[in-house]
Amino acid sequence: MQDRQNRIINELNKKLEALLGKQEGFAEELMALHKEIEALKKRGVDFSETEKTVSKQIAEEKPTNTTIPKKEIIKEIAPEPITVGQSQKNRPLSERPKTKLTQKAKTKSNWEKFIGENLINKIGIAITVLGVAIGAKYSIDNNLISPLTRIILGYLAGLSLLGLGIKLKGKYENYSAVLVSGALAILYFITFAAYSFYDLFPQLMTFSFMLLFTVFGVVAALHYNKQVIAHVGLVGAYAVPFLLSNDSGSPHILFSYMAIINIGILAISYKRYWKPLYYSSFVITWLIFAGWVGSSYNYGAHYKTALTFLSVFFLIFYATFLAYKLKYSKKFENSDIILLLLNSFMFYGFGYGLLSDDHTGAQLLGVFTLCNAILHFIISLIIHKKKLADRNVYYLVSGLVLVFLTIAIPVQLDGNWVTLLWAFEAAMLFWIGRKKNVMVYEYLSYPLMVLALFSLLQDWSINYPSSGSGDITMRPILNITFFSSILFLIAFGFINWVNSTVKYPQENTTNTTIRKIMAYAIPSIWLIVLFTSLFSEIQYYWDTLYYNSQVAITNGNEYEYFKFNTDIRHKGNIWLLNYSLLFMAALGFVNIKKIQNRVLGIVSLTAGLFTLSIFLTIGLYKLSELRESYMSVSEYYNTGISNIIIRYISFVFVALLLVVLRKLTRQPFMRVDFARAFEVILHMTVLWVASSELLHWMSMAGSYQGYKLGISILWGIYALALVILGIRQNKKFLRLAAMILFGVTLVKLFFYDIASLNTISKTIVFVSLGVLLLIISFLYNKYKNKISDDETN
Numbered sequence: 001m002q003d004r005q006n007r008i009i010n011e012l013n014k015k016l017e018a019l020l021g022k023q024e025g026f027a028e029e030l031m032a033l034h035k036e037i038e039a040l041k042k043r044g045v046d047f048s049e050t051e052k053t054v055s056k057q058i059a060e061e062k063p064t065n066t067t068i069p070k071k072e073i074i075k076e077i078a079p080e081p082i083t084v085g086q087s088q089k090n091r092p093l094s095e096r097p098k099t100k101l102t103q104k105a106k107t108k109s110n111w112e113k114f115i116g117e118n119l120i121n122k123i124g125i126a127i128t129v130l131g132v133a134i135g136a137k138y139s140i141d142n143n144l145i146s147p148l149t150r151i152i153l154g155y156l157a158g159l160s161l162l163g164l165g166i167k168l169k170g171k172y173e174n175y176s177a178v179l180v181s182g183a184l185a186i187l188y189f190i191t192f193a194a195y196s197f198y199d200l201f202p203q204l205m206t207f208s209f210m211l212l213f214t215v216f217g218v219v220a221a222l223h224y225n226k227q228v229i230a231h232v233g234l235v236g237a238y239a240v241p242f243l244l245s246n247d248s249g250s251p252h253i254l255f256s257y258m259a260i261i262n263i264g265i266l267a268i269s270y271k272r273y274w275k276p277l278y279y280s281s282f283v284i285t286w287l288i289f290a291g292w293v294g295s296s297y298n299y300g301a302h303y304k305t306a307l308t309f310l311s312v313f314f315l316i317f318y319a320t321f322l323a324y325k326l327k328y329s330k331k332f333e334n335s336d337i338i339l340l341l342l343n344s345f346m347f348y349g350f351g352y353g354l355l356s357d358d359h360t361g362a363q364l365l366g367v368f369t370l371c372n373a374i375l376h377f378i379i380s381l382i383i384h385k386k387k388l389a390d391r392n393v394y395y396l397v398s399g400l401v402l403v404f405l406t407i408a409i410p411v412q413l414d415g416n417w418v419t420l421l422w423a424f425e426a427a428m429l430f431w432i433g434r435k436k437n438v439m440v441y442e443y444l445s446y447p448l449m450v451l452a453l454f455s456l457l458q459d460w461s462i463n464y465p466s467s468g469s470g471d472i473t474m475r476p477i478l479n480i481t482f483f484s485s486i487l488f489l490i491a492f493g494f495i496n497w498v499n500s501t502v503k504y505p506q507e508n509t510t511n512t513t514i515r516k517i518m519a520y521a522i523p524s525i526w527l528i529v530l531f532t533s534l535f536s537e538i539q540y541y542w543d544t545l546y547y548n549s550q551v552a553i554t555n556g557n558e559y560e561y562f563k564f565n566t567d568i569r570h571k572g573n574i575w576l577l578n579y580s581l582l583f584m585a586a587l588g589f590v591n592i593k594k595i596q597n598r599v600l601g602i603v604s605l606t607a608g609l610f611t612l613s614i615f616l617t618i619g620l621y622k623l624s625e626l627r628e629s630y631m632s633v634s635e636y637y638n639t640g641i642s643n644i645i646i647r648y649i650s651f652v653f654v655a656l657l658l659v660v661l662r663k664l665t666r667q668p669f670m671r672v673d674f675a676r677a678f679e680v681i682l683h684m685t686v687l688w689v690a691s692s693e694l695l696h697w698m699s700m701a702g703s704y705q706g707y708k709l710g711i712s713i714l715w716g717i718y719a720l721a722l723v724i725l726g727i728r729q730n731k732k733f734l735r736l737a738a739m740i741l742f743g744v745t746l747v748k749l750f751f752y753d754i755a756s757l758n759t760i761s762k763t764i765v766f767v768s769l770g771v772l773l774l775i776i777s778f779l780y781n782k783y784k785n786k787i788s789d790d791e792t793n
Contacts, residue, residue, distance in 0.1 A: 366412020
């Protein structure tokens with residue numbers, strides 16, 4: 001009994017494995033049949049034969065009968081669940097599905113099908129068309145048959161091929177489409193040859209034929225739903241004029257022929273989105289046009305033709321790229337944007353070059369650029385009003401408007417107008433982008449800001465003469481360059497106000513790197529331009545006075561040369577430094593009272609200290625030159641007390657800057673302990689100015705040899721003052737600074753002063769410094785407990 005059950009179980013397991021194997025095989029065959037049915041539906045093929053074959057195959061598949069009772073089967077195999085996707089290792093070899101072999105066979109079959117059904121026929125039709133073209137050219141070159149016969153034979157060949165293609169459409173649609181496209185190409189070039197080379201057709205008749213073939217190509221491509229017809233029949237027709245060319249054709253015939261083909265492609269684009277077709281026609285058209293302009297264009301003969309067809313091609317492709325997208329409200333891809341931009345700039349580039357060769361056209365380059373902007377504006381307005389596309393298309397076309405407006409400004413205008421229009425355009429775009437939450441506009445304003453800045457720098461370099469040029473042509477302050485700088489500042493001030501007051505919406509709160517950079521760059525540009533514009537005007541004013549002081553001098557040999565009043569140049573430099581000191585003080589004061597920005601505080605502190613160092617070096621030297629000029633007698637110029645008074649005016653500006661910087665270092669928003677370092681800088685400045693004053697008054701008194709003695713004593717006295725101040729205010733760094741200063745004074749005394757001082761001077765300086773050192777030592781001894789407590793604390 002047990003043996004019988006085991007035998008039944010084994011037989012059932014074998015049959016179950018066999019059924020599972022057949023099940024997988026059936027699944028693969030069903031999928032293959034499903035794909036074949038879908039493919040046949042797309043081609044419109046009659047399903048009757050296929051259905052008979054499938055029915056026959058299904059009828060041949062009969063279920064295997066088993067003699068085992070149903071109850072027994074269930075009873076025996078129910079405890080052991082079997083998974084369909086289990087391993088096939090234990091299956092009999094004859095019952096395993098041949099999946100890999102089937103896949104390999106199908107791969108080979110697919111390649112064979114592609115080559116046999118698709119590739120070979122396209123190669124064949126291309127060779128056929130090429131052969132007909134070569135034969136036609138050979139018959140033309142050797143006069144084998146008359147022109148009329150050639151044209152008739154060509155039409156017969158094309159129509160025959162067309163008829164054959166139409167006849168085979170029902171059973172062989174792909175093959176038929178290739179034949180129809182080849183026939184269309186043959187009809188194109190035969191018509192072109194009949195008109196261009198033999199003058200057998202009048203222009204109207206030729207145009208009618210071309211239009212008829214184009215309409216037929218469009219209808220056939222849409223009816224077949226095959227790009228091959230458009231590629232071979234329309235795009236392939238571009239090659240016809242060059243296959244038959246004998247360099248005798250006129251460009252307006254060639255471009256009219258190309259325009260008709262492009263119109264056909266435009267018609268297709270309204271129904272189908274065939275990107276390879278657009279790419280091919282776009283590239284071929286512009287390559288042919290560029291090649292003709294580069295090699296055969298003649299201004300006298302071709303100027304109007306070139307402009308006309310340039311505009312025609314541009315408008316056709318513009319419409320081609322927009323038609324399908326606008327009709328079906330499809331989003332623009334990156335490739336579409338690139339093509340649209342390339343088309344626009346191809347048209348503008350060629351148009352600019354053609355107009356530049358014409359005297360009248362050269363005067364209208366700005367108008368031409370403006371017309372480009374107006375065209376794109378009209379398109380963007382239509383898209384926006386009719387809601388024909390997504391926002392990206394609208395912003396793209398609107399961006400083209402702004403680009404051409406930006407280009408039109410320097411093309412038509414000169415100098416300062418370019419700067420102003422770019423600056424205000426940047427301000428407008430930035431405001432729209434931030435206020436209306438259109439970030440693309442804000443990003444477009446950034447390069448415009450850079451362009452406006454460089455344009456302003458160019459205006460300054462042209463209108464403000466460099467030192468020594470003597471080119472004085474405008475009035476200080478009351479000139480267009482300064483006016484442009486003021487308006488530039490107004491535009492950038494508005495941008496900075498919008499940036500600080502109008503915040504990003506919630507969905508755009510993430511700060512990008514460019515936004516962070518521009519948040520600092522915009523106010524920085526504003527401050528730099530404000531400082532430089534006023535600086536340049538002050539410099540220009542003093543340069544004007546300097547060059548107007550020119551005196552012609554003739555020596556004994558009648559050699560003439562020119563002399564200028566150098567005091568004016570020195571005063572100009574001093575007033576530039578005074579202005580810089582005042583500007584830095586004002587910047588720090590505004591930051592303390594209003595802005596309270598740490599970054600601006602650090603910048604103004606650094607810039608202020610740098611300006612102070614320039615004054616202490618260059619400024620004091622220029623003041624000494626003015627003093628020497630005051631004390632000498634000039635043969636050609638009068639010097640006055642202003643050479644001395646300007647010195648103390650400058651000291652007022654220095655004091656003002658030091659007061660503001662001292663307050664700035666104590667502000668909480670600075671978050672930096674700079675008080676000790678600034679106090680050291682303050683004392684260095686005071687000592688430096690005091691030393692300069694000592695030299696100034698000793699020079700005024702005529703004591704040119706006593707400055708070594710006076711400086712050493714002054715430094716010693718100041719060191720003593722620092723020690724006293726350090727003890728009173730419990731500031732160790734001041735006492736250390738005093739010791740360093742005394743050390744420098746002693747080194748100066750022994751290695752520099754002693755060699756040139758007489759006995760009385762040596763006595764005075766040695767006694768003075770000795771007494772000062774004793775006083776300092778006495779102070780240290782008297783207040784040693786206080787100094788020790790300070791160090792302990």
